[in-house]
Amino acid sequence: MKDASKLSTAPKVLFVEDDQTLGSLTVRLLGEQFQVRWLRDGWDGLQEALRDGWDVLLIDRGLPSLDGLQIVRRLRAAGDQVPILLLTALSAVQDIVEGLDAGANDYLAKPYDAQELAARLRALSRRTVDHGSEEVAAPLSVGEWLLEPSQRSAQSGYGSRIALSPREFDLLSLLAGNPDRVFGRAELAGGVFDGPANESVVDTYVHYLRKKLGREVIITIQGLGYQIGHS
Template sequence: METVRPRLLLVEDDRALTGLLAGLLAEEGYEVDVAGDGHSGLHHALTRGYQLMVVDRGLPALDGLALVARLRARGVTCPVLLLTARGSVDDRVEGLDAGAEDYLVKPFEVAELLARLRALRRRHPEVAGWLPLGRRRLDVDNRRVLDGAGEIPLSGREFGVLHALAGRPTKVFTRAELLSAVFDNADAPGTVDACVHHLRRKLGRDAVRTVHGLGYRLGPG
């Protein structure tokens, strides 16, 4: 199978620093997406698959700690490295307790940042870009489902719902949670039901399980 570049989300509001880091990370072999505030970072992380995230603590709209905490609450387990101008022990503990795996104080050497990211990848082999779907696999990097017969094409929204469910397979997601994680807030809750219907047509009725009165969870596939 073709080797893919690891996907990394950089959430940083300093445009000069963002441009510098994005270029260096791309040279290091990452496929880099950028977001300039916490809300954009949340949307990217909930709707796309990443193997690593670099998040500035002092973000506008939604700060880095709140962003990481929301992602962990929604089942996103991608390793996060926090960047911050605060270097006290209490600040580092607060960042780690919020769900970050590592913490780097500004100003920093780029070589150290790259080394810390390599260390995170070694410590978290589960972020290889695949999620199990029963007898199938969800290719997070390329946003597709694969089984023994090949690729099963999905729309962007169908992939988003399946990715959310597969990322936390024991959790029952309410329609409101899926609507917030995958869809535009203006969409009606029935949009989630329609998407689940299409997933079942493509993957089989067992792919998504209905928990009556609560919502949906990943099925045995």
């Protein structure tokens, strides 16, 4: 039986999923821990998401009217930074990267385990609570590049500026903030992505960063993982 007093303070989750069976089951499983509003249409989901008050958005990638990726992109373009967990039946690395680059904080492939879903939503909801106390990070130096948190970009000493995706910036910042440390791929997956990400995604983002900023920006430590390059 639900405890009404506890539920009134539970994180508010907007759930957008058009599958009737999966949607009703998910709402029932999450209902003990979260305040869940379930919508079945992408456009309706976007309009509701733009209203204040949501702690986490749980959005299916394949939706009628407006797909999940478009919802994420439009929210981020509007400056809305509410945490988003993207549900998808597509589990290839490139599909995952596409969702994260669109602005999703985390992803979960279908079929998913209810306990894992709840754990990821709790982690994302804590990010919402802590967001107001976060300080703007100072610029970080990476060889000839200066990372600028306010613009999520890298600027060279020659004046050129390279835009970075949110995940590219987060990965590079984690490495640059710990210049003497070697990070394993699993550790980077857990530190940059909000759930236990596929480690191949880390390799993909390292490739993207090397392509943009040069191969020396991140070095591979054989058998151990990755470390920021030294100038």
